[in-house]
Amino acid sequence: MIIQNIKSLKIYKQNFRSSQQFLQSTKHMAFSPLQLEILKFYRQMLKFANTKVGPSRDSLLVYIKGEFRKNQEIPKRQFRRIEYLLRQGQNRYAILKDGNIDQIR
């Protein structure tokens, strides 16, 4: 009985240590699905900006980062507002992608 208890205690301690390590490595809670969608969209926009060359690329990156940073303080419960901004961003991205637009300044 005592040996079994010591064994289970060891296993518990091992597991506990590893989950602590995991939490320390990530340093935050898991992203919500909406946050994941926005991060995915952000990456998509950065990849799109990287396809351009020269000053158009720089100005586009400044614009994209500015738009995202402007609204980064919205609390994550305000779904309506966040989804509205995401939709606006996607509409603008569709226009930038399809039209023969060179720069945004």
Next chain:
Amino acid sequence: MFRKLSSLVRISKFFHSHEDSAQKVFRDSISSTVKGVQQINYVVEFDNNLSAEEKATQKRFLVYRYDPADPEDFPKYVSYYVDLKKIPPMYLDAILYIKDNYDSSLSLRRSCREGICGSCAMNCDGLHSLACIKAIDTDLTKPSIITPLGHMFVVKDLVVDMTNFYTQYKTIDPFLKRKSPKPDNKEYYQSPEDRKKLDMLYECVLCACCSTSCPSYWWHPDRYLGPAVLMQAYRWIVDSRDEYTDERLEKLAEDMRVDECQNIGMCTATCPKGLDPQKSMNHLMKLIDDFKERRGAQEAL
């Protein structure tokens, strides 16, 4: 139920040669059910300091207001009192009167004021319609409820996000496609009988009233193309000048995006131009079935 109503409509046509009264019977029976569905959650009174006598002589408008870009705002109905003697008879005139005199922050789309551009499509008193050609109900005891098009994302107040609708319209290739050049290099000839087939199809103004009143489109806006787009697809298939009929039918047949039509009939009841998308869609499905049979027979050979 619809068949019985349609026979009523045909009888009344003998007595009133007006198209309007016959349609009005049909519409009233539908809008009574639609009106019951609207739930008014939050009404804000627009400060006017009106006395009760003044309010009794004026019409009350409950207009949907919401600014998603504003962090403190939430969807609400704001009530405005408008004297109907001061304005022309249509809903658009009332809304513009409100915008000019009471609250200039009210956002709406409008352009031609005669029902030809399709910009001012909104829900007036239960039914989707063009605000510039729909007359205000002059009953002063009931408020008039104005909301944006149903089941569409709101950009601000009565302005709605139509990008999904337009991308769907783009997918059907709404332009003339030819394989052979013009005969004599002059023009594409068309007989009067073939031109008659395009009547009640070409007048479509793409206001999206029909698509946004179709419950099938509400539940599957990404999959189902909607009555407006399908009616235009039918218009290009039926056009005798267009030579890509088989390719168009094949594109519609393979995607199964036409099958969601349940023959509900709200599209025809709602159309502000008096067109019949339901009939066109039924014809279209028949054409697609014929095409599938032909294709199956050809492959069997």
